[in-house]
Amino acid sequence: MAYKRILLKLSGEQLAGKYDGGIDSELGAWLADEVKLVEAEGIQVVIMVGGGNFARGAQLAGHGIRRVTADQIGMLGTMMNALALNDIFEYRGLQSRCLSNIFADQVAEPFIHRLAEKHLEKGRVVIVAGGIGRPYLTTDTAAVSLALELSCDVVLKATKVDGVFSADPVADPKAIKLENLTGEEAVSNPAIRVMDKAALGLAVEHHLPIIVFDALKAGSVRSAALGQSTGTLIRS
Ligand code: UDP
Numbered sequence: 001m002a003y004k005r006i007l008l009k010l011s012g013e014q015l016a017g018k019y020d021g022g023i024d025s026e027l028g029a030w031l032a033d034e035v036k037l038v039e040a041e042g043i044q045v046v047i048m049v050g051g052g053n054f055a056r057g058a059q060l061a062g063h064g065i066r067r068v069t070a071d072q073i074g075m076l077g078t079m080m081n082a083l084a085l086n087d088i089f090e091y092r093g094l095q096s097r098c099l100s101n102i103f104a105d106q107v108a109e110p111f112i113h114r115l116a117e118k119h120l121e122k123g124r125v126v127i128v129a130g131g132i133g134r135p136y137l138t139t140d141t142a143a144v145s146l147a148l149e150l151s152c153d154v155v156l157k158a159t160k161v162d163g164v165f166s167a168d169p170v171a172d173p174k175a176i177k178l179e180n181l182t183g184e185e186a187v188s189n190p191a192i193r194v195m196d197k198a199a200l201g202l203a204v205e206h207h208l209p210i211i212v213f214d215a216l217k218a219g220s221v222r223s224a225a226l227g228q229s230t231g232t233l234i235r236s
Contacts, residue, residue: 001227005044005120007147008035008156008221009140012053015081021053023084027216031085032092034215035125037222039094044120045225046150047127048143049085051077057135071135075102078139082129083107089125096125101133101142116150126150140199148206155208156224157195158215163232164194179229183210183236200234210234 010031017024038045054077060070079100086098097119100108108129109115119126131142140157147155164186167175183204186192194212203210211224213231223230 002041003043003153003225003227005046005150005152006038006154006156006225007046007048007143007150007152008158008215009048009050009143010081010085010158010215011050011139012077012081013050013160014158014215015049015085016053019053023053023081025084025088028085028088029092031215032089032094034218034221035089036092036094037219038225039123039125041222041226043225044123045125046116046120046146046152047082047085047125048131048139048146049078049081049127049129050139051075051079051081051131053077054080068135071137072102075130075133075135078131079104079107079129082127086127089127094125095123096127098127098129100129102130104130113149120150138196138199140195141202144199144202144208144210147208148202153209154224155203155210156215156221157210157212158221159194159212159231160214160216162214162217162220162230164192164212164234167191178232181232181234183207183234186234203234204236207236 017027055073057071057074061067082098089096098108099111101111131139165175169175187200
């Protein structure tokens with residue numbers, strides 16, 4: 001069954017594509033076309049972008065850089081990704097808007113719940129910058145929180161591999177893909193590190209399904225949004 005409104009979480013690492021950091025605009029254009037396929041199905045799309053291709057607060061903090069400042073720098077990284085993606089999406093013919101959860105009036109519209117709803121109802125993709133706007137959080141937690149706020153039916157969490165595996169599939173050839181998981185299993189199993197536990201816990205508490213999948217496989221965002229079997233479904 002197709003979802004009506006999805007939240008797609010893209011990490012900074014994915015947006016860096018073939019580069020070690022920064023933004024791979026060619027990949028961004030490819031992603032825009034993948035999102036177009038979802039829009040063509042009449043499904044509304046919210047995107048939360050990470051910022052790990054620029055900075056991650058937990059890694060950056062130290063030698064005088066306070067954790068709060070490091071997280072703010074991380075949030076500014078997400079802003080750069082969101083702005084770039086928004087331009088690329090528009091250039092590829094998608095209607096989209098970048099809304100920011102940090103005050104940045106000169107560069108983006110503020111994230112206001114009603115404004116986001118209005119854009120979505122008009123068929124625009126909403127790309128959210130700045131995570132949830134507070135430190136000590138990741139964009140995974142921000143993604144779940146935003147999905148709840150905007151009544152999204154599912155979080156599509158894009159990862160390098162197509163789903164959750166019993167072990168790291170890159171290191172262990174015997175690792176098997178888990179098609180379905182309960183949220184409780186995902187939270188309690190320390191081997192499952194596909195999303196941070198705060199994000200998973202919030203989704204479990206509110207019975208919000210998460211699909212962990214490989215967004216860089218052609219057509220996979222559309223398949224996941226249509227509720228077709230792809231990646232791993234985590235549901236409580
Ligand atoms: N961040 C934050 N609050 C938020 C979202 C993000 O402080 O609501 C900061 C945090 O330092 C995080 C960084 O922004 O490490 C970049 O986000 P994340 O690490 O989630 O990016 P990803 O790994 O998805 O690229």
